[in-house]
Amino acid sequence: MTQIIVALDVDTIRREEELLKSLKDLIVWYKVGLRLFTAHGKRAVDLVHKSGGKVFLDLKLHDIPQTVAHAVQEAQRLGVEAVSLHLMGGADMVRAAAEVTPRPKLWGVTVLTSMAPKDVKIFHPEARLPALAKSLAKTGWTAGADATICSPREVAWLRRQLPDLGLKFVTPGIRPRGADLNDQSRVMTPGEAAALGIDYVVIGRPITHAPDPRKAALSILSEMKAAAPGALDFASAAARRKE
Ligand code: C5P
Numbered sequence: 001m002t003q004i005i006v007a008l009d010v011d012t013i014r015r016e017e018e019l020l021k022s023l024k025d026l027i028v029w030y031k032v033g034l035r036l037f038t039a040h041g042k043r044a045v046d047l048v049h050k051s052g053g054k055v056f057l058d059l060k061l062h063d064i065p066q067t068v069a070h071a072v073q074e075a076q077r078l079g080v081e082a083v084s085l086h087l088m089g090g091a092d093m094v095r096a097a098a099e100v101t102p103r104p105k106l107w108g109v110t111v112l113t114s115m116a117p118k119d120v121k122i123f124h125p126e127a128r129l130p131a132l133a134k135s136l137a138k139t140g141w142t143a144g145a146d147a148t149i150c151s152p153r154e155v156a157w158l159r160r161q162l163p164d165l166g167l168k169f170v171t172p173g174i175r176p177r178g179a180d181l182n183d184q185s186r187v188m189t190p191g192e193a194a195a196l197g198i199d200y201v202v203i204g205r206p207i208t209h210a211p212d213p214r215k216a217a218l219s220i221l222s223e224m225k226a227a228a229p230g231a232l233d234f235a236s237a238a239a240r241r242k243e
Contacts, residue, residue, distance in 0.1 A: 002194040002224055004217070005029040005056050007172070007204030008036055008044070016044060020051040022214045023207075026221070029081075031202055033058040045078050055080040056170075056202075060109055062086035065096035072100045080104050084149060087140040098144025107170050108140035109149045113186070130154070134161050141165050147199060152188035155196055172202040176220060179206050190220045191227030 006027050008016050016036065030053050036044045037059065048055045057080040061068045068085060075083040082105040085097060097106055110133040111120065117129050124132070137148045137158055147168035150158065155169050175187040182205050193201045203220065210216035 002198055002228065003029055003200050004190075004220065004224075005031050005170070005200050005202045006207055006217070007031040007033065007058075007202050008048075009033060009204050009208065011035060011039055013040055013043060013047065016040075016047055019208060019213060020047060020053065022212075023217055024051055026214065026217050027053070029054045029056060029200065031056045031058050031204075032080075034060075042078060045080060049079055054082075056082040056084070056107070056200075057104070058084045058202075060084050060086050061097070062089045063093070065089075065093045068093050069096040069100050072097045072103050072106070076100065076103050082107050082146075084109060085145075087136040087145065087148075091139050091143040094140050094143035094145050105146040106144065107147045107149050108136070108145035110136040110140075110154075111150075113151050113173065130157065134158060137167060138162055138165065141167055151186050152193050152196070152198060152201070153186045155198055168199045170200040170202065171198050172204075174201045174203050174206070176206055176223065189223070191223045194224035194228040197228070 004027055006023060008019060008030050010016055030048045032044050032048065032055055037057065045055050057075055061071050062085065068089065072083060084107045085094065087094065087108040087110055094108065111129060120127050120129055120132060133150060133154060140148060147170050149170045151173050152171040155171065158167060171193065173184045173187045174190055174193055175181055175184060177189050181187060190201065207213050207216045
C-alpha cells in the first residue's frame with residue numbers, strides 16, 4: 001500500500017496549521033524537514049500529532065555513531081514515527097541508530113538526487129552512481145535501516161539488483177502528469193509510483209502550492225487508487241492513523 005507523505009516545506013506555524021486543517025482525515029503522514037524544524041522545532045512536530053497525523057522528521061542525520069544514536073533517542077522523545085539519516089555515514093552509524101530502543105523508523109538516503117556523477121567522483125574516483133546507490137542501500141538495510149530514500153526511477157532497478165532483501169522505499173520526485181516540475185528532474189507520476197508499490201511517496205509543492213491543497217491531494221489519491229486498485233484506501237485514513 002502506497003502512502004502519501006505531504007512535505008510541510010513552509011516557514012510559518014500558521015501555514016503549517018492551514019495545511020494540516022485542509023488535509024485532515026485525508027493524509028496521515030507529514031514530513032517536517034530542515035526548514036520547519038530549524039525555525040519552529042518541537043512545536044512544528046506537536047502540531048502534526050495534535051491533528052492526528054504521523055511525522056517523518058527529515059533531518060538526514062550524518063555524524064559519528066554515538067551522536068546519531070543520541071539524536072534518534074531525542075527523535076523518539078519527540079514522538080516522531082520516522083527519521084532520516086545519510087547512509088554515507090556508514091554501517092556502524094546506521095547500526096548504532098538501529099540499536100536505540102524504542103525508536104522511530106529509520107529511513108536512509110543513498111545518494112542525494114541533486115548529486116551528479118562529477119560530485120561523486122571527487123570523493124570516490126572509481127565509483128559509478130548507480131553502483132554506489134546499490135551498495136549504500138544494501139549496507140543500510142543490512143545494518144538495520146527500515147527503508148531506502150531514493151529517486152522513484154531507481155526503485156525497480158534496486159529491486160532487481162537486490163532481489164532477496166525485500167527493500168522498502170520512500171521516494172520524493174513525484175509529479176502528476178502535466179504538473180510543474182519545479183526543480184525536480186527525474187520524476188514519476190503518483191499513479192506510476194502506486195503501481196510500482198512504492199511504500200511512501202513524499203509530495204510537496206503539487207499539494208502545498210496548489211490553490212486548493214485538499215482538492216489536489218484528492219486528485220492525486222484517486223489517480224493512485226486507479227493505478228493500483230486495492231493498493232491504497234484513503235477512506236481508511238483514520239484507521240491507519242491508529243497503526
Ligand atoms: O515539493 P516537492 O514535491 O518537490 O517536495 C519533495 C520533498 O522531498 C522536499 O521536501 C524535498 O526536500 C524532499 N527531497 C527531494 N529530493 C531528494 C530528497 C528529498 O525532493 N532527493
